[in-house]
Amino acid sequence: MAASQVLGEKINILAGETVKVGERDPLGNDSPEQDRLPQRSWRQKCASYVLALRPWSFSASLTPVALGSALAYRSQGVLDPRLLVGCAVAVLAVHGAGNLVNTYYDFSKGIDHKKSDDRTLVDRILEPQDVVWFGVFLYTLGCICAACLYSLSPLKLEHLALIYFGGLSGSFLYTGGIGFKYVALGDLIILITFGPLAVMFAYAVQSSPRHW
Template sequence: TMAAPVYKFGPPLHARNVEGITRDDEFVTTSWAGDNQHQQPTETQQRIDAPLMKIKTYLSALRPWSLSASLVPTMLGTTIALRVHGFQEFNFLTFICTVFTVVTVHCAGNVVNTYFDFVKGIDNRKSDDRTLVDHILSKDEVVTLGVLLYCAGCAGFVCLVYLSPAKLEHLALVYFGGLSSSFLYTGGIGLKYIALGDVLILIIFGPISVLFSYMAQTGYVEWMTIFYAIPLALNTEAILHSNNTRDAESDKRVGIVTLAILIGKTCSYVLYALLLFTPYVIFVVLGMKYSTLFLLPMVTLKQAFDIEKQFRNESTLQKVPRQTAKLNLFFGILYVVACFGAPQLPFITRK
């Protein structure tokens, strides 16, 4: 019979050197390769991540931090309408459609602002919005985004016409007035560049937005809603004024004129303080005379003082517009809650 083969077992594999590579070396090499693979995404991962990054870029170009300026007035107008007519006549779809319409037009205005500030040479490497400066998006992409947003806003308006009890001509007057203003702020004649941007912001992000949302729900105009819009309008103007004060030197170099440039640094600070703190005075008066619920926004007063200190400091002025926008959102929501819960809304008659 043939003898069975004899297998000789040598030392453990990790102790042997096979072609100059030990098991330990192999482990290290594999680990390094794994780490390197983790650091460098595969082609599949890149294909997945690329669209997500692009979407994030587009969203960033819309300046989402500024949207409180349009969201809160829309919520306020709807809340006043709810208090006047009750839940029986409240239409949730109308509210959603109103928010969509107002926000898309606001975003479109932000994109138009980005485009014309770049074309006119205002934005630079130190600017807060560097979407075009850093070539994050191309000019064509920004234009396309603006057109799509305006189209979306118009689509929302068409839906609103069918849902709202308001007359078409009344809705159209307010809507297209707001739409054209969002474009003319920097496009066309460029109201921002001739020191009229502040007036436009006071009108649009306050009275017009509140009036539009109220009318969309009720079907008619209530002029006293403008009174309720004053605190929000002043605070929104504070966002713009802090932005223009921060950019005053660069704006002056390219030859545009803003209110911050015309009145100088000291008066700009005084104006900012008035815009920031006047709403709190209004809340105190309403709280003492009508309902203590109107004192709810006073919770944010400390935050307002902190932002006012940042405004006085050149090194922290860069952050002030966004901080003011955040304040606008917080005290705006508290103001809406106060209007919703107050036993009586002054100057507004329940139907």
């Protein structure tokens, strides 16, 4: 009987049935071919990482940076472009990492599904470990930018650390750790993190201590 099986089929010994390649067998086991992800070029991989960041949401972090910098310029009449760029990159890195944390925890808790807006992990565009390591990289990048800002800005270290790590903690705890999003406090965390904290951060790195 085995010799008469058509190529591309496999025998379910227990049920006495055949299953075509790519189909799910009656015992609930996927074919190995179904589990394999298609090989993608490095450009497609990079595009997947960019989409996972949800770049369309970055206006929520760039707007407060622009506002804080404008307030600093109005109060001092001077704006350091290096500090402006460094602040924008730091805030964007924290924002992007927070989006990845949200993607990871929503998927791990079974909240994301085929009809969700974010299907990065549901559709296996990226693997969970890819999202985790990309988030770690972005948080590290944000910390490096914060260190550079300290070396260029007149802001005291304790003040910079308090504001920056306050924002970083908010971006992570939105869905990670405590998971404020899951106890109906997510909007409040987002409002604080990308509202007063981001504006204060951008203003503080441009302002000398006497303007506080």
